[in-house]
Amino acid sequence: MQQMPSPYRVEPSRPTGDERDRHAFAAPAISTAVTLAGGFVFGWLAIMTFVVCGSSCDSDPAGSVIFTACTWSLVAPVMLLLISWLLPWRRRYSGARLGFAILAPLSLGAIYVLFNVWLALT
Template identity: 40%
Template sequence: MNTSQPVAPEPARHARAFVAPLVSTLLTLPMAAVAFFFVGLSPMACDSCNGAASDRFDASYEVAFPVFGFGLLVVLVLLLASWALPWQRRNAAARVWLALAAPAVVVLASVVFHGLVDWP
């Protein structure tokens, strides 16, 4: 008499589970680097400013830069989550959505940054 319990079949491994995170990573990291480059150069927009305009720009930049940095941190978390999900078919949709959200958050972080800065 066999007293062992029947073993449930292992969920099917998705053969192309790496595609969405890979494409997203290859698009998102250069986008984030370019966005960070321009955000880093943006204080030069007010090099010729003086007085109140310079003070307003500096105060708004001091708020906008950490917000942008937090946005890039969210991008990193999304990319890591898209790679870290188990490579099974049941996680395919979540993996694709996370992979699509990462470059979208880079764009959103840039738009929010440019909206927060009081440009001269």
């Protein structure tokens, strides 16, 4: 059976990579919630480590270096979240947006592991 040409010359809609992604906010929003919760837990554990350590941590300069380095390393998850939010909300960027959104909480977990390893080595 042969298809009849449309008298109105309307082309069928085909999805392209330049269409707006209606669900573009989902991955960054979930990642932001998980990263914020993990960041608060990580910060609380880092502060409590030095509270429990007591006066021996105050005299140890390595403890303050560890705490400062871990505080500044929290910039990485924040930057990954910003990138996932600021990418254009088009379908072609959905993979990159999802990747950056997944890397933000994972980088926070890596920072926590490095904090504990560094603390154990000192």
